[in-house]
Amino acid sequence: MMLWRSCLSGVLALLLALAVQAAGPPAAAPGQPVVVQLTVDGAISPASADYVVRGIDAAHRRGAQALLLQLDTPGGLSSAMRDIVKAILNSPVPVIGYVAPQGARAASAGTYILYASHVAAMAPATNVGAATPVPIIGGASAPPRQAGGRTADAPPPAQDIEMRKATNDAVAYIRALAERRGRNADWAEQAVREAVSLSAEQALKRRVIDLIAPGVPALLARVDGRSVQTAAGERVLHTRGALVQAIVPDARSRFLGVIANPSVALILLLMGLGGLVLEGTHPGAILPGVVGAISLLLALYAFQLLPVDFVGLGLVLLGAVLIVSEAFVPAYGVLATGGVVALVVGSVVLLRDGPAAYGVALPVAAGIGLAGAGALAGIVWLAARSRRQPVVSGSEELIGATGVALADFQGRGLVHVHGERWQAQSAAALRQGQLVTVTARQGLVLRVRAAAPDKESTP
Numbered sequence: 475m476m477l478w479r480s481c482l483s484g485v486l487a488l489l490l491a492l493a494v495q496a497a498g499p500p501a502a503a504p505g506q507p508v509v510v511q512l513t514v515d516g517a518i519s520p521a522s523a524d525y526v527v528r529g530i531d532a533a534h535r536r537g538a539q540a541l542l543l544q545l546d547t548p549g550g551l552s553s554a555m556r557d558i559v560k561a562i563l564n565s566p567v568p569v570i571g572y573v574a575p576q577g578a579r580a581a582s583a584g585t586y587i588l589y590a591s592h593v594a595a596m597a598p599a600t601n602v603g604a605a606t607p608v609p610i611i612g613g614a615s616a617p618p619r620q621a622g623g624r625t626a627d628a629p630p631p632a633q634d635i636e637m638r639k640a641t642n643d644a645v646a647y648i649r650a651l652a653e654r655r656g657r658n659a660d661w662a663e664q665a666v667r668e669a670v671s672l673s674a675e676q677a678l679k680r681r682v683i684d685l686i687a688p689g690v691p692a693l694l695a696r697v698d699g700r701s702v703q704t705a706a707g708e709r710v711l712h713t714r715g716a717l718v719q720a721i722v723p724d725a726r727s728r729f730l731g732v733i734a735n736p737s738v739a740l741i742l743l744l745m746g747l748g749g750l751v752l753e754g755t756h757p758g759a760i761l762p763g764v765v766g767a768i769s770l771l772l773a774l775y776a777f778q779l780l781p782v783d784f785v786g787l788g789l790v791l792l793g794a795v796l797i798v799s800e801a802f803v804p805a806y807g808v809l810a811t812g813g814v815v816a817l818v819v820g821s822v823v824l825l826r827d828g829p830a831a832y833g834v835a836l837p838v839a840a841g842i843g844l845a846g847a848g849a850l851a852g853i854v855w856l857a858a859r860s861r862r863q864p865v866v867s868g869s870e871e872l873i874g875a876t877g878v879a880l881a882d883f884q885g886r887g888l889v890h891v892h893g894e895r896w897q898a899q900s901a902a903a904l905r906q907g908q909l910v911t912v913t914a915r916q917g918l919v920l921r922v923r924a925a926a927p928d929k930e931s932t933p
Contacts, residue, residue, distance in 0.1 A: 797810050
Protein backbone atom coordinates (compact mmCIF):
# COMPACT_ATOMS: atom_id res chain seq x y z
CA MET A 475 0.00 0.00 0.00
CA MET A 476 2.83 2.40 0.88
CA LEU A 477 4.51 1.69 -2.45
CA TRP A 478 1.35 2.53 -4.40
CA ARG A 479 0.93 5.75 -2.40
CA SER A 480 4.51 6.77 -3.14
CA CYS A 481 4.05 6.07 -6.86
CA LEU A 482 0.78 8.02 -6.92
CA SER A 483 2.41 10.96 -5.12
CA GLY A 484 5.27 10.96 -7.63
CA VAL A 485 2.90 10.95 -10.60
CA LEU A 486 0.83 13.80 -9.11
CA ALA A 487 3.98 15.84 -8.45
CA LEU A 488 5.13 15.30 -12.04
CA LEU A 489 1.75 16.35 -13.42
CA LEU A 490 1.76 19.45 -11.20
CA ALA A 491 5.26 20.37 -12.41
CA LEU A 492 4.21 19.94 -16.02
CA ALA A 493 1.11 22.08 -15.42
CA VAL A 494 3.18 24.86 -13.84
CA GLN A 495 5.70 24.66 -16.68
CA ALA A 496 2.93 24.76 -19.29
CA ALA A 497 1.38 27.82 -17.59
CA GLY A 498 4.44 29.88 -18.50
CA PRO A 499 5.63 33.15 -16.94
CA PRO A 500 3.17 35.81 -15.72
CA ALA A 501 2.13 38.23 -18.46
CA ALA A 502 3.17 41.88 -18.25
CA ALA A 503 0.67 44.71 -18.41
CA PRO A 504 0.55 46.70 -21.66
CA GLY A 505 3.65 48.87 -21.86
CA GLN A 506 5.21 47.33 -18.74
CA PRO A 507 8.88 46.36 -19.17
CA VAL A 508 10.02 42.82 -18.43
CA VAL A 509 13.20 41.71 -16.68
CA VAL A 510 14.16 38.02 -16.67
CA GLN A 511 15.89 36.81 -13.50
CA LEU A 512 18.30 33.88 -13.22
CA THR A 513 19.73 32.62 -9.93
CA VAL A 514 23.10 30.85 -9.73
CA ASP A 515 23.52 29.50 -6.20
CA GLY A 516 26.50 27.19 -5.78
CA ALA A 517 29.53 26.13 -7.75
CA ILE A 518 29.89 27.18 -11.37
CA SER A 519 29.54 23.97 -13.35
CA PRO A 520 28.56 22.86 -16.87
CA ALA A 521 24.97 22.76 -15.62
CA SER A 522 25.25 26.41 -14.49
CA ALA A 523 26.65 27.41 -17.88
CA ASP A 524 23.85 25.61 -19.71
CA TYR A 525 21.26 27.27 -17.45
CA VAL A 526 22.65 30.78 -18.01
CA VAL A 527 23.10 30.36 -21.77
CA ARG A 528 19.53 29.13 -22.17
CA GLY A 529 18.30 31.88 -19.86
CA ILE A 530 19.90 34.58 -22.00
CA ASP A 531 18.28 33.07 -25.07
CA ALA A 532 14.89 33.02 -23.31
CA ALA A 533 15.28 36.67 -22.28
CA HIS A 534 16.00 37.63 -25.89
CA ARG A 535 12.93 35.71 -27.13
CA ARG A 536 10.71 37.43 -24.57
CA GLY A 537 11.98 40.87 -25.54
CA ALA A 538 13.19 41.57 -21.99
CA GLN A 539 14.70 44.93 -21.08
CA ALA A 540 17.48 43.17 -19.16
CA LEU A 541 18.53 39.88 -17.65
CA LEU A 542 19.18 39.93 -13.91
CA LEU A 543 21.84 37.34 -13.01
CA GLN A 544 21.82 36.86 -9.23
CA LEU A 545 25.06 35.28 -7.99
CA ASP A 546 26.11 33.47 -4.83
CA THR A 547 29.02 31.23 -5.74
CA PRO A 548 32.37 30.10 -4.31
CA GLY A 549 33.71 29.58 -7.86
CA GLY A 550 33.87 26.58 -10.13
CA LEU A 551 35.24 25.24 -13.40
CA SER A 552 37.13 27.70 -15.57
CA SER A 553 35.66 26.23 -18.77
CA ALA A 554 32.08 26.63 -17.49
CA MET A 555 32.85 30.19 -16.35
CA ARG A 556 34.20 31.09 -19.78
CA ASP A 557 31.05 29.73 -21.44
CA ILE A 558 28.96 32.04 -19.24
CA VAL A 559 31.24 35.02 -19.91
CA LYS A 560 31.10 34.45 -23.68
CA ALA A 561 27.31 34.25 -23.53
CA ILE A 562 27.17 37.57 -21.62
CA LEU A 563 29.61 39.34 -23.95
CA ASN A 564 27.62 38.24 -27.01
CA SER A 565 24.20 38.82 -25.48
CA PRO A 566 21.87 41.28 -27.24
CA VAL A 567 20.11 41.69 -23.88
CA PRO A 568 21.86 43.74 -21.14
CA VAL A 569 22.99 41.52 -18.26
CA ILE A 570 22.91 42.88 -14.70
CA GLY A 571 25.23 40.90 -12.44
CA TYR A 572 23.97 41.09 -8.86
CA VAL A 573 25.70 39.48 -5.86
CA ALA A 574 22.82 38.75 -3.49
CA PRO A 575 21.23 38.15 -1.03
CA GLN A 576 23.10 39.71 1.88
CA GLY A 577 25.89 37.41 2.98
CA ALA A 578 26.43 36.06 -0.55
CA ARG A 579 29.72 36.11 -2.46
CA ALA A 580 31.04 36.12 -5.99
CA ALA A 581 34.38 34.43 -5.46
CA SER A 582 36.78 33.02 -8.02
CA ALA A 583 34.76 32.30 -11.20
CA GLY A 584 31.99 34.58 -9.91
CA THR A 585 34.39 37.54 -10.06
CA TYR A 586 34.95 37.05 -13.79
CA ILE A 587 31.20 36.77 -14.41
CA LEU A 588 30.55 39.96 -12.43
CA TYR A 589 33.25 41.80 -14.38
CA ALA A 590 31.74 40.61 -17.69
CA SER A 591 28.24 41.85 -16.83
CA HIS A 592 27.03 45.07 -18.42
CA VAL A 593 26.05 46.32 -14.95
CA ALA A 594 27.75 45.02 -11.79
CA ALA A 595 25.91 45.38 -8.49
CA MET A 596 26.15 43.94 -5.00
CA ALA A 597 23.89 43.74 -1.99
CA PRO A 598 25.20 45.01 1.37
CA ALA A 599 27.36 42.58 3.38
CA THR A 600 28.54 40.66 0.32
CA ASN A 601 32.05 40.18 -1.06
CA VAL A 602 33.86 39.61 -4.33
CA GLY A 603 37.36 38.42 -5.28
CA ALA A 604 39.80 35.57 -4.62
CA ALA A 605 40.01 34.72 -8.31
CA THR A 606 43.28 32.80 -8.36
CA PRO A 607 43.10 29.68 -10.58
CA VAL A 608 43.44 26.43 -8.65
CA PRO A 609 44.04 22.97 -10.18
CA ILE A 610 41.27 20.43 -9.67
CA ILE A 611 43.57 17.64 -8.50
CA GLY A 612 46.53 18.36 -6.24
CA GLY A 613 49.02 21.17 -6.35
CA ALA A 614 48.87 24.71 -5.09
CA SER A 615 47.81 27.84 -6.87
CA ALA A 616 50.27 30.68 -7.32
CA PRO A 617 53.52 29.84 -5.43
CA PRO A 618 54.25 32.04 -2.39
CA ARG A 619 57.18 34.40 -2.80
CA GLN A 620 59.73 35.90 -0.43
CA ALA A 621 61.01 39.45 -0.43
CA GLY A 622 64.10 38.60 -2.45
CA GLY A 623 62.02 37.12 -5.25
CA ARG A 624 62.84 33.50 -4.35
CA THR A 625 60.05 31.00 -4.03
CA ALA A 626 59.45 29.40 -0.64
CA ASP A 627 58.85 25.65 -0.87
CA ALA A 628 58.78 25.94 -4.65
CA PRO A 629 57.02 23.13 -6.52
CA PRO A 630 58.78 21.25 -9.29
CA PRO A 631 59.70 23.47 -12.25
CA ALA A 632 57.12 21.90 -14.59
CA GLN A 633 54.30 22.49 -12.11
CA ASP A 634 55.57 26.03 -11.43
CA ILE A 635 55.54 26.84 -15.15
CA GLU A 636 52.09 25.36 -15.59
CA MET A 637 50.65 27.47 -12.74
CA ARG A 638 52.36 30.61 -14.05
CA LYS A 639 50.81 30.02 -17.47
CA ALA A 640 47.34 29.53 -15.96
CA THR A 641 47.72 32.61 -13.72
CA ASN A 642 48.97 34.87 -16.52
CA ASP A 643 46.18 33.68 -18.79
CA ALA A 644 43.60 34.41 -16.08
CA VAL A 645 45.12 37.87 -15.48
CA ALA A 646 44.95 38.76 -19.17
CA TYR A 647 41.38 37.49 -19.34
CA ILE A 648 40.03 39.45 -16.38
CA ARG A 649 41.92 42.61 -17.41
CA ALA A 650 40.30 42.38 -20.84
CA LEU A 651 36.89 42.16 -19.16
CA ALA A 652 37.68 45.11 -16.89
CA GLU A 653 38.80 47.25 -19.81
CA ARG A 654 35.71 46.25 -21.78
CA ARG A 655 33.39 47.42 -18.97
CA GLY A 656 35.50 50.36 -17.71
CA ARG A 657 36.18 48.81 -14.28
CA ASN A 658 39.27 48.60 -12.07
CA ALA A 659 41.70 46.38 -13.98
CA ASP A 660 44.57 46.70 -11.46
CA TRP A 661 42.49 45.32 -8.61
CA ALA A 662 41.21 42.57 -10.90
CA GLU A 663 44.81 41.50 -11.46
CA GLN A 664 45.40 41.55 -7.69
CA ALA A 665 42.37 39.32 -7.21
CA VAL A 666 43.96 36.77 -9.53
CA ARG A 667 47.61 36.98 -8.46
CA GLU A 668 47.13 37.54 -4.72
CA ALA A 669 43.62 36.15 -4.15
CA VAL A 670 42.42 39.36 -2.50
CA SER A 671 38.74 40.07 -1.80
CA LEU A 672 36.63 43.16 -1.24
CA SER A 673 33.41 43.93 0.58
CA ALA A 674 30.57 45.58 -1.32
CA GLU A 675 31.42 49.07 0.04
CA GLN A 676 35.10 48.73 -0.81
CA ALA A 677 34.27 47.33 -4.25
CA LEU A 678 32.13 50.39 -4.98
CA LYS A 679 34.88 52.79 -3.84
CA ARG A 680 37.48 51.05 -6.03
CA ARG A 681 35.26 50.98 -9.15
CA VAL A 682 34.96 47.19 -9.15
CA ILE A 683 31.16 47.44 -9.25
CA ASP A 684 28.71 50.10 -10.36
CA LEU A 685 26.33 50.28 -7.42
CA ILE A 686 25.03 48.74 -4.19
CA ALA A 687 21.34 47.87 -3.85
CA PRO A 688 19.57 46.18 -0.92
CA GLY A 689 17.07 44.35 -3.14
CA VAL A 690 15.84 43.71 -6.65
CA PRO A 691 13.24 46.53 -6.78
CA ALA A 692 15.80 49.10 -5.60
CA LEU A 693 18.35 47.75 -8.07
CA LEU A 694 15.98 48.00 -11.05
CA ALA A 695 15.00 51.53 -10.03
CA ARG A 696 18.62 52.66 -9.78
CA VAL A 697 19.77 51.25 -13.13
CA ASP A 698 16.77 52.75 -14.96
CA GLY A 699 17.96 55.09 -17.70
CA ARG A 700 21.51 53.74 -17.71
CA SER A 701 23.07 53.28 -21.16
CA VAL A 702 25.05 50.09 -21.84
CA GLN A 703 26.81 48.64 -24.87
CA THR A 704 25.59 45.18 -25.91
CA ALA A 705 26.37 42.88 -28.82
CA ALA A 706 23.33 44.36 -30.59
CA GLY A 707 24.46 47.95 -30.01
CA GLU A 708 23.81 50.58 -27.38
CA ARG A 709 20.79 50.00 -25.14
CA VAL A 710 19.13 52.27 -22.61
CA LEU A 711 17.66 50.38 -19.66
CA HIS A 712 14.01 50.94 -18.83
CA THR A 713 13.64 48.84 -15.72
CA ARG A 714 11.74 50.97 -13.21
CA GLY A 715 8.56 49.12 -12.26
CA ALA A 716 9.46 46.20 -14.52
CA LEU A 717 7.80 42.81 -14.15
CA VAL A 718 10.42 40.31 -12.96
CA GLN A 719 9.99 36.89 -14.57
CA ALA A 720 12.15 34.34 -12.75
CA ILE A 721 13.42 31.33 -14.64
CA VAL A 722 14.11 28.62 -12.08
CA PRO A 723 16.29 25.62 -12.94
CA ASP A 724 14.08 22.89 -14.39
CA ALA A 725 14.36 19.19 -13.64
CA ARG A 726 17.02 18.78 -16.32
CA SER A 727 19.18 21.59 -14.91
CA ARG A 728 18.84 20.27 -11.37
CA PHE A 729 19.77 16.77 -12.52
CA LEU A 730 22.83 18.04 -14.38
CA GLY A 731 23.71 20.18 -11.36
CA VAL A 732 23.80 17.11 -9.13
CA ILE A 733 26.04 15.29 -11.60
CA ALA A 734 28.34 18.31 -11.94
CA ASN A 735 28.85 18.54 -8.17
CA PRO A 736 32.61 17.95 -7.68
CA SER A 737 32.09 15.19 -5.13
CA VAL A 738 29.51 13.39 -7.27
CA ALA A 739 31.67 13.85 -10.38
CA LEU A 740 34.65 12.23 -8.65
CA ILE A 741 32.51 9.29 -7.47
CA LEU A 742 31.15 8.81 -11.00
CA LEU A 743 34.67 8.88 -12.44
CA LEU A 744 35.89 6.24 -9.96
CA MET A 745 32.80 4.08 -10.57
CA GLY A 746 33.30 4.36 -14.33
CA LEU A 747 36.96 3.42 -14.32
CA GLY A 748 36.52 0.75 -11.65
CA GLY A 749 33.57 -0.84 -13.44
CA LEU A 750 35.38 -1.06 -16.77
CA VAL A 751 38.51 -2.47 -15.12
CA LEU A 752 36.45 -5.05 -13.23
CA GLU A 753 34.63 -6.04 -16.42
CA GLY A 754 37.96 -6.40 -18.22
CA THR A 755 39.44 -8.63 -15.52
CA HIS A 756 36.22 -10.64 -15.09
CA PRO A 757 34.66 -10.95 -18.57
CA GLY A 758 30.98 -11.84 -18.52
CA ALA A 759 30.19 -10.12 -15.20
CA ILE A 760 28.20 -7.58 -17.29
CA LEU A 761 26.90 -5.45 -14.39
CA PRO A 762 30.25 -3.69 -13.70
CA GLY A 763 30.65 -2.91 -17.39
CA VAL A 764 27.14 -1.46 -17.72
CA VAL A 765 27.44 0.68 -14.58
CA GLY A 766 30.98 1.71 -15.54
CA ALA A 767 30.05 2.84 -19.06
CA ILE A 768 27.11 4.97 -17.87
CA SER A 769 29.08 6.46 -14.96
CA LEU A 770 32.09 7.29 -17.14
CA LEU A 771 29.98 9.17 -19.70
CA LEU A 772 28.36 11.23 -16.94
CA ALA A 773 31.76 11.92 -15.34
CA LEU A 774 33.19 13.14 -18.64
CA TYR A 775 30.34 15.64 -18.82
CA ALA A 776 30.79 16.70 -15.17
CA PHE A 777 34.46 17.53 -15.81
CA GLN A 778 33.42 19.20 -19.09
CA LEU A 779 35.58 16.89 -21.17
CA LEU A 780 32.54 16.16 -23.36
CA PRO A 781 29.74 18.60 -24.24
CA VAL A 782 26.31 17.83 -22.88
CA ASP A 783 24.83 16.98 -26.30
CA PHE A 784 27.54 14.40 -26.99
CA VAL A 785 26.96 12.81 -23.58
CA GLY A 786 23.20 12.63 -24.14
CA LEU A 787 23.62 11.11 -27.60
CA GLY A 788 26.20 8.66 -26.28
CA LEU A 789 23.87 7.53 -23.49
CA VAL A 790 20.97 7.04 -25.92
CA LEU A 791 23.13 4.96 -28.28
CA LEU A 792 24.54 2.97 -25.34
CA GLY A 793 21.01 2.27 -24.10
CA ALA A 794 19.89 1.03 -27.50
CA VAL A 795 22.94 -1.24 -27.79
CA LEU A 796 22.41 -2.68 -24.31
CA ILE A 797 18.71 -3.42 -24.91
CA VAL A 798 19.45 -5.15 -28.24
CA SER A 799 22.32 -7.10 -26.65
CA GLU A 800 19.93 -8.54 -24.07
CA ALA A 801 18.43 -10.71 -26.84
CA PHE A 802 21.80 -12.31 -27.62
CA VAL A 803 23.60 -12.42 -24.26
CA PRO A 804 22.25 -14.35 -21.24
CA ALA A 805 22.44 -11.36 -18.87
CA TYR A 806 19.22 -12.08 -16.91
CA GLY A 807 17.88 -8.56 -17.52
CA VAL A 808 21.02 -6.66 -16.47
CA LEU A 809 21.73 -5.37 -19.99
CA ALA A 810 18.11 -4.39 -20.60
CA THR A 811 17.86 -2.61 -17.23
CA GLY A 812 21.07 -0.72 -17.89
CA GLY A 813 19.82 0.13 -21.37
CA VAL A 814 16.57 1.60 -20.05
CA VAL A 815 18.49 3.66 -17.47
CA ALA A 816 20.89 4.93 -20.16
CA LEU A 817 18.00 5.78 -22.51
CA VAL A 818 16.11 7.73 -19.86
CA VAL A 819 19.19 9.61 -18.58
CA GLY A 820 20.33 10.38 -22.12
CA SER A 821 16.88 11.65 -23.07
CA VAL A 822 16.77 13.89 -19.99
CA VAL A 823 20.23 15.27 -20.83
CA LEU A 824 19.02 16.12 -24.35
CA LEU A 825 15.89 17.90 -23.11
CA ARG A 826 15.32 21.43 -24.38
CA ASP A 827 12.62 23.99 -23.76
CA GLY A 828 11.29 26.97 -25.65
CA PRO A 829 9.81 27.23 -29.14
CA ALA A 830 13.17 27.98 -30.78
CA ALA A 831 15.00 25.16 -29.06
CA TYR A 832 16.19 22.13 -30.93
CA GLY A 833 16.25 19.02 -28.79
CA VAL A 834 14.19 16.28 -27.20
CA ALA A 835 10.84 17.32 -25.70
CA LEU A 836 9.75 16.07 -22.29
CA PRO A 837 6.87 13.90 -23.62
CA VAL A 838 9.31 12.22 -26.01
CA ALA A 839 11.77 11.50 -23.19
CA ALA A 840 8.96 10.13 -21.03
CA GLY A 841 7.73 8.00 -23.93
CA ILE A 842 11.21 6.58 -24.50
CA GLY A 843 11.48 5.68 -20.85
CA LEU A 844 8.06 4.04 -20.76
CA ALA A 845 8.75 2.15 -24.00
CA GLY A 846 12.07 0.88 -22.66
CA ALA A 847 10.47 -0.13 -19.36
CA GLY A 848 7.68 -1.88 -21.27
CA ALA A 849 10.19 -3.80 -23.37
CA LEU A 850 12.06 -4.85 -20.24
CA ALA A 851 8.81 -5.93 -18.56
CA GLY A 852 7.92 -7.95 -21.66
CA ILE A 853 11.27 -9.72 -21.62
CA VAL A 854 10.88 -10.56 -17.92
CA TRP A 855 7.32 -11.85 -18.50
CA LEU A 856 8.40 -14.06 -21.40
CA ALA A 857 11.30 -15.44 -19.37
CA ALA A 858 9.03 -16.19 -16.40
CA ARG A 859 6.44 -17.87 -18.63
CA SER A 860 9.06 -20.02 -20.32
CA ARG A 861 10.19 -21.33 -16.93
CA ARG A 862 6.66 -22.64 -16.27
CA GLN A 863 6.46 -24.52 -19.59
CA PRO A 864 7.18 -28.27 -19.58
CA VAL A 865 10.51 -29.43 -20.93
CA VAL A 866 10.18 -30.42 -24.59
CA SER A 867 13.70 -31.67 -25.42
CA GLY A 868 16.75 -33.21 -23.83
CA SER A 869 17.09 -36.00 -21.32
CA GLU A 870 14.91 -34.18 -18.77
CA GLU A 871 11.95 -34.52 -21.12
CA LEU A 872 12.09 -38.34 -20.79
CA ILE A 873 11.01 -38.19 -17.15
CA GLY A 874 7.27 -38.86 -17.13
CA ALA A 875 7.20 -40.00 -20.76
CA THR A 876 5.10 -43.04 -21.76
CA GLY A 877 6.52 -46.08 -23.57
CA VAL A 878 5.76 -49.75 -24.39
CA ALA A 879 7.44 -52.91 -23.10
CA LEU A 880 8.92 -54.85 -26.04
CA ALA A 881 8.91 -58.20 -24.19
CA ASP A 882 7.91 -59.76 -20.89
CA PHE A 883 10.52 -58.93 -18.24
CA GLN A 884 11.15 -58.23 -14.58
CA GLY A 885 14.35 -56.44 -13.67
CA ARG A 886 16.18 -55.61 -16.91
CA GLY A 887 14.44 -55.47 -20.32
CA LEU A 888 13.72 -53.33 -23.39
CA VAL A 889 11.13 -50.58 -23.84
CA HIS A 890 10.14 -48.36 -26.77
CA VAL A 891 10.04 -44.61 -25.83
CA HIS A 892 9.80 -41.70 -28.31
CA GLY A 893 10.65 -43.86 -31.27
CA GLU A 894 13.79 -45.29 -29.67
CA ARG A 895 14.70 -48.53 -27.94
CA TRP A 896 16.00 -48.15 -24.40
CA GLN A 897 17.24 -50.56 -21.81
CA ALA A 898 14.88 -50.41 -18.87
CA GLN A 899 14.87 -51.43 -15.23
CA SER A 900 11.62 -52.39 -13.49
CA ALA A 901 11.05 -53.81 -10.02
CA ALA A 902 7.65 -55.20 -11.02
CA ALA A 903 6.93 -57.73 -13.76
CA LEU A 904 5.88 -56.22 -17.08
CA ARG A 905 4.17 -57.89 -20.06
CA GLN A 906 4.88 -57.39 -23.75
CA GLY A 907 2.90 -54.43 -25.12
CA GLN A 908 2.16 -53.06 -21.65
CA LEU A 909 2.39 -49.26 -21.27
CA VAL A 910 5.13 -48.02 -18.96
CA THR A 911 6.04 -44.61 -17.49
CA VAL A 912 9.64 -43.42 -17.16
CA THR A 913 10.46 -42.42 -13.59
CA ALA A 914 14.22 -41.80 -13.81
CA ARG A 915 17.27 -42.16 -15.99
CA GLN A 916 20.69 -43.56 -15.09
CA GLY A 917 23.03 -43.23 -18.03
CA LEU A 918 21.55 -45.31 -20.87
CA VAL A 919 19.12 -47.19 -18.62
CA LEU A 920 15.60 -45.96 -17.87
CA ARG A 921 13.76 -46.77 -14.68
CA VAL A 922 10.14 -47.56 -15.50
CA ARG A 923 6.93 -48.67 -13.89
CA ALA A 924 3.55 -49.75 -15.18
CA ALA A 925 1.56 -46.84 -16.56
CA ALA A 926 -1.71 -45.71 -15.02
CA PRO A 927 -4.79 -47.52 -16.34
CA ASP A 928 -6.11 -44.41 -18.12
CA LYS A 929 -3.09 -44.27 -20.43
CA GLU A 930 -4.00 -45.16 -23.97
CA SER A 931 -1.86 -47.71 -25.80
CA THR A 932 0.13 -46.59 -28.81
CA PRO A 933 -0.12 -48.44 -32.07
